[in-house]
Amino acid sequence: MAYRTWQCENCGFLYEEEFGLPLEGISPGTRWEDIPDDFVCPTCGFAKSQFSMIEI
């Protein structure tokens, strides 16, 4: 499956599965569904449920 990009609906922060978030402890290649449910947007603190998948 191709890597996908997810966006915080509040601030626009992008989570790109290909790159992960190494500084947040999320390795490159981590799928969105494998990210813990208590994940919050690193730039605005909104919940994982407030992200949506987008085409870039």
Place this chain on the structure above:
Amino acid sequence: MIPTDIAQTIIDPKAYAAQTPVDEAFKFLRREMPLDVAAPEGFDPFWVVTRHRDILEVERQSELFHNGDRSTVLANRTADQKVRAMMGGSPHLVRSLVQMDNPDHGYYRRLTQPYFMPQNIRKLEPRIREIAKSFVDRMAAKGGTCDFARDVAFLYPLHVIMEILGVPEADEPLMLKLTQELFGAGDSDMNREGKIATNEDEGLAAIMATVADFVAYFNKMTEDRRAHPRDDVASVIANGTVNGQPLGHFEAMSYYIIVASAGHDTTSNTTAGALWSLAENLGEFAKLKQNINGLLPSFIEESIRWVTPVKHFMRTATDDAEVAGRKIAKGDWLFLSYPSGNRDEEVFDDPFAFKVDRMPNKQIAFGYGAHVCLGQHLGRLEMRILWEELLPRLEGLELAGEPRRTEAAFVCGPKSLPIRFRMH
């Protein structure tokens, strides 16, 4: 209770222009009383939130800590009473996203949010690059000296946001002047009267006159965009609806004003502050020059952290609450100090050093939570493009006089940055 001299320092526009007194005051507060009450003479008491984690904690809870219930910028009792008397009881001269809470904040934010998302902003890159190149060429043509704040940093983000908003180039000087009057009201180089106001009436009258000029300008623009909509943000505001109704006049004017002022001034301050830091830290400049593409993202985040152009916002507790073990009562007013959060020793290693390769860098200059800056992606893009165009051509750099910051306790950055440089 915070000692009076410290409380006076953290609200003093001159102290922000000098910066060191403010840095020292917040260093003391973070160490000794990170969340405590200040009550400078003439002001209602307010909590001063100095630590990074406590600022996030307050901003994250936007239902518990409201923006709009009291003034969002620190105001003394006299100014607050006068504003309320003029505005039918409201503590605000404008009602933009900054002064709103939900549900209105969400409705109004969604109106322009798609325009400022990264995927849309990215489409603007070719045009922003043309603008950046023209400013870099103009700087090169200055022959080795310029005032980088006035000749480049004030004007480049101004031109970008005015194109996005739909303001013609001929009116950009007016927009810059009104913005500087608004944010530099306490600085005689920037404000409307060219002098320090001697009383509240004088100061308020000057700000009201500035707001009135903005409103007169944007009234005309609204009429035009309703008759002839274009692909610009002014058309979105002029023709936008909230819950099926056109925007209220006050809210629409406030929307224009925030885009036309905050939409460039903060990026200008950060850009000028970044070059100032490079001129004072030639080792960092050399490091950056050796790996421009690799270090640009961290250099930009560090510039934003270093300058932190928005110095504070106020919040009001909507209920009894507890933050960092302190009991906050319903109705209490809180002063969120972003420069203090961005120098927090618990979060930033060697926080008073400017490091182009700082990593990680969880700077909070854009705020956090529901009110996080809508224009942050545009600001970063503008800076990246300008530096991509300027840094490869910039060989030598030094200060050519004493830089000066605006005297302001709300939004503050360099107002003059004389430099000598070599470019190819």
